Amino acid sequence: MNNFTYYNPTKIEFGKEKENNIGSYLAEAGIKKVLFLYGTRSVKASGLYDKIINSLNKSKIEFVELSGVVSNPLLSKVNEGIELSKKHKIEAVLGIGGGSVADSAKAIAAGAKYDGDVWDFYINKAQITEALPVFTVMTLSATASEMNGNSVIINDDTKQKYSISSVLVNPVLSVINPELMQTVTPEYLAYSAVDVIAHSIEVYFTASVHPHFNSRIVESIIKTVMETTEILIANPDDYDARAEFAWTAIQALNGLTPAGTDGGSFPNHMIEHSLSALYNVAHGAGLAVVIPAWMKWYKEQNISQFQRFSKEIFNCDDANEGIEKLENWFSKIGAPVTLKELDIPRDAIEALAINANGLAKVWGMDTLYPVKTIVEILEKA
Amino acid sequence: MNNFTYYNPTKIEFGKEKENNIGSYLAEAGIKKVLFLYGTRSVKASGLYDKIINSLNKSKIEFVELSGVVSNPLLSKVNEGIELSKKHKIEAVLGIGGGSVADSAKAIAAGAKYDGDVWDFYINKAQITEALPVFTVMTLSATASEMNGNSVIINDDTKQKYSISSVLVNPVLSVINPELMQTVTPEYLAYSAVDVIAHSIEVYFTASVHPHFNSRIVESIIKTVMETTEILIANPDDYDARAEFAWTAIQALNGLTPAGTDGGSFPNHMIEHSLSALYNVAHGAGLAVVIPAWMKWYKEQNISQFQRFSKEIFNCDDANEGIEKLENWFSKIGAPVTLKELDIPRDAIEALAINANGLAKVWGMDTLYPVKTIVEILEKA
Numbered sequence: 001m002n003n004f005t006y007y008n009p010t011k012i013e014f015g016k017e018k019e020n021n022i023g024s025y026l027a028e029a030g031i032k033k034v035l036f037l038y039g040t041r042s043v044k045a046s047g048l049y050d051k052i053i054n055s056l057n058k059s060k061i062e063f064v065e066l067s068g069v070v071s072n073p074l075l076s077k078v079n080e081g082i083e084l085s086k087k088h089k090i091e092a093v094l095g096i097g098g099g100s101v102a103d104s105a106k107a108i109a110a111g112a113k114y115d116g117d118v119w120d121f122y123i124n125k126a127q128i129t130e131a132l133p134v135f136t137v138m139t140l141s142a143t144a145s146e147m148n149g150n151s152v153i154i155n156d157d158t159k160q161k162y163s164i165s166s167v168l169v170n171p172v173l174s175v176i177n178p179e180l181m182q183t184v185t186p187e188y189l190a191y192s193a194v195d196v197i198a199h200s201i202e203v204y205f206t207a208s209v210h211p212h213f214n215s216r217i218v219e220s221i222i223k224t225v226m227e228t229t230e231i232l233i234a235n236p237d238d239y240d241a242r243a244e245f246a247w248t249a250i251q252a253l254n255g256l257t258p259a260g261t262d263g264g265s266f267p268n269h270m271i272e273h274s275l276s277a278l279y280n281v282a283h284g285a286g287l288a289v290v291i292p293a294w295m296k297w298y299k300e301q302n303i304s305q306f307q308r309f310s311k312e313i314f315n316c317d318d319a320n321e322g323i324e325k326l327e328n329w330f331s332k333i334g335a336p337v338t339l340k341e342l343d344i345p346r347d348a349i350e351a352l353a354i355n356a357n358g359l360a361k362v363w364g365m366d367t368l369y370p371v372k373t374i375v376e377i378l379e380k381a
Numbered sequence: 382m383n384n385f386t387y388y389n390p391t392k393i394e395f396g397k398e399k400e401n402n403i404g405s406y407l408a409e410a411g412i413k414k415v416l417f418l419y420g421t422r423s424v425k426a427s428g429l430y431d432k433i434i435n436s437l438n439k440s441k442i443e444f445v446e447l448s449g450v451v452s453n454p455l456l457s458k459v460n461e462g463i464e465l466s467k468k469h470k471i472e473a474v475l476g477i478g479g480g481s482v483a484d485s486a487k488a489i490a491a492g493a494k495y496d497g498d499v500w501d502f503y504i505n506k507a508q509i510t511e512a513l514p515v516f517t518v519m520t521l522s523a524t525a526s527e528m529n530g531n532s533v534i535i536n537d538d539t540k541q542k543y544s545i546s547s548v549l550v551n552p553v554l555s556v557i558n559p560e561l562m563q564t565v566t567p568e569y570l571a572y573s574a575v576d577v578i579a580h581s582i583e584v585y586f587t588a589s590v591h592p593h594f595n596s597r598i599v600e601s602i603i604k605t606v607m608e609t610t611e612i613l614i615a616n617p618d619d620y621d622a623r624a625e626f627a628w629t630a631i632q633a634l635n636g637l638t639p640a641g642t643d644g645g646s647f648p649n650h651m652i653e654h655s656l657s658a659l660y661n662v663a664h665g666a667g668l669a670v671v672i673p674a675w676m677k678w679y680k681e682q683n684i685s686q687f688q689r690f691s692k693e694i695f696n697c698d699d700a701n702e703g704i705e706k707l708e709n710w711f712s713k714i715g716a717p718v719t720l721k722e723l724d725i726p727r728d729a730i731e732a733l734a735i736n737a738n739g740l741a742k743v744w745g746m747d748t749l750y751p752v753k754t755i756v757e758i759l760e761k762a
Contacts, residue, residue: 001559001624003396008389014641015384178382211625212608213632216601224594243382244592247641251594260395260628 001260010147011173018175023059031092033062038096039069064088073100075155081108092133099143106151106169109134122162131168137175141246142192144253146174161277178242190333191284193229198287199252207264219312224248274355288335292327293380339381349378382641391528392554399556404440412473414443419477420450445469454481456536462489473514480524483517487532487550490515503543512549518556522627523573525634527555542658559623571714572665574610579668580633588645600693605629655736669716673708674761720762730759
């Protein structure tokens with residue numbers, strides 16, 4: 001077991017109607033003025049927007065609004081938020097939405113306390129030393145951004161999808177009310193499930209130091225996500241399944257699963273990020289395509305863990321059979337498993353590989369894999 | 382799934398040699414003067430005492446020493462610590478030892494900021510609103526006190542073993558170096574394993590709302606603790622097993638396993654506390670006696686969960702068989718499973734039941750069980 005530091009100071013307020021307390025949570029933290037950040041129509045259509053405004057007013061929290069965050073969130077929007085925050089002397093960023101909003105809130109929080117270009121943090125040119133406190137009210141569970149210090153942003157100019165990780169942008173408090181997630185489309189539910197599974201298996205398969213306890217936690221997460229996804233496809237109003245899905249999604253990327261491992265790598269995420277960056281593919285959809293291809297290519301490098309996965313998750317002994325069953329399950333819940341389903345032509349593969357390879361450099365590895373290898377993996381998709 | 386708040390801001394510094402940084406961890410937190418609290422000889426004999434002193438000196442942290450904390454820690458020692466802290470204007474409490482030291486450190490931290498009698502918190506006469514920051518370096522893993530806000534203290538006058546729980550006394554930072562635990566006796570290793578299993582199963586069996594994910598986490602903890610205990614009995618120097626045991630023990634009582642349940646109750650702990658309070662039995666030893674007896678008495682009230690337990694942990698279908706296998710496993714690792722092995726006579730049972738019943742009242746339940754029921758349970762032991 002490797003040495004590690006575990007520190008996750010995010011407070012989670014989980015359950016029904018908790019979004020109505022957001023004003024008092026902010027007031028308790030001594031906040032008087034927030035940037036109120038959200039996506040588009042859905043927050044207004046669902047009535048959530050009004051609830052938040054009422055709660056802020058009730059606790060006398062001033063706010064400046066910024067909407068228009070999109071999935072695969074853009075640096076240009078982040079820069080708008082930073083400018084507003086500086087101009088209005090904002091004290092905290094309140095993000096209402098899914099992972100994209102939370103990730104953008106973190107970027108704004110860091111950028112508002114920095115004199116240079118916030119993109120410096122993403123390309124590893126500067127380190128975050130200070131940030132505004134971040135609060136979130138989540139409407140989608142997948143990225144675990146509500147309980148970690150990660151933020152993934154796309155630079156609209158350079159088409160790079162890069163990330164940061166700092167406990168300084170961990171949300172101070174996140175509200176998770178599963179009822180707010182009941183309107184998530186079946187498509188996005190499927191993508192979210194794939195994303196959670198992706199977070200779980202990256203270190204599980206790639207770490208060379210991986211204690212049994214970590215494997216057991218990962219398997220618990222995957223089993224629960226698969227089980228609750230199937231329940232929710234049949235009955236989107238099942239509150240308990242929605243709640244268990246939401247809480248499990250958080251555990252997949254809040255620091256618990258890699259603690260004590262040697263960290264492993266995130267090849268599926270890195271390859272997928274090139275798909276989202278170049279083709280604006282939904283992250284979970286891209287992952288559903290990349291994961292089975294990567295597993296087929298990689299399995300021999302850690303065959304015992306692939307056999308364990310097959311046994312624990314699908315009760316079969318053969319590594320190939322486990323991969324096939326996972327791929328079939330992705331299809332069954334409505335996620336794409338081939339590049340063709342994403343309308344990405346075969347002759348785009350090399351450009352994708354070059355983009356993914358560039359990302360690996362920024363993440364501190366010399367190269368993720370050679371371009372040739374990434375091409376080989378994507379050919380399987 | 383029930384509503385819940387999850388908040389655990391303790392930073393864990395886990396791994397080899399991390400105790401040598403304790404001075405700099407304190408300095409980074411702005412602390413200049415600590416109460417250095419520990420148990421007895423073993424801390425000096427192992428060389429840990431010198432390492433801590435060197436690290437404190439190196440970071441120019443002043444300290445006032447207090448030793449003599451015993452297992453089943455006493456209120457009289459806590460009061461000594463509070464007096465010293467007030468007199469010397471102590472800024473933080475640094476506890477070096479096992480759960481008893483951590484629990485005492487928390488009591489002192491709360492008492493040092495309170496004008497009344499610290500016992501008020503334990504009998505629910507007052508609520509903690511402020512405390513000195515607590516830091517720990519652990520030499521034994523069992524109670525998870527290193528990552529929670531719980532403190533259990535025995536009042537030497539009244540013979541009550543009562544507890545508090547407040548995030549205000551969560552350690553700010555805990556150092557877990559499994560190497561420091563390699564000298565734990567086989568006897569205490571066994572008691573620790575039982576304690577971790579006890580923390581895991583209380584809510585698992587008694588909650589009426591218990592999501593599958595929680596069951597899976599609990600089962601992951603129990604499997605890992607059993608596996609690593611057996612490895613450590615055979616080879617006490619196995620670092621990885623020691624490390625996995627230590628990290629798993631923390632997960633059993635850091636707030637993760639009950640999140641989203643309806644809380645359940647802690648009958649085994651409450652009954653055991655009367656054994657420790659009246660007979661100074663080691664907590665884990667008392668639990669090993671109480672648990673199988675309680676399980677035999679309780680099983681019909683949640684038979685499906687007992688069947689699940691038997692299947693997951695011992696791969697057998699019958700609830701009774703699972704209980705029997707757990708009892709045998711306790712015996713196998715050297716824990717007592719009868720009151721007789723603890724030298725507690727049959728005619729003491731009623732007094733124990735009355736004491737346990739009194740504790741339940743303080744914990745906010747009218748009664749845990751009627752005295753008659755507790756007698757019935759203990760008769761099975």
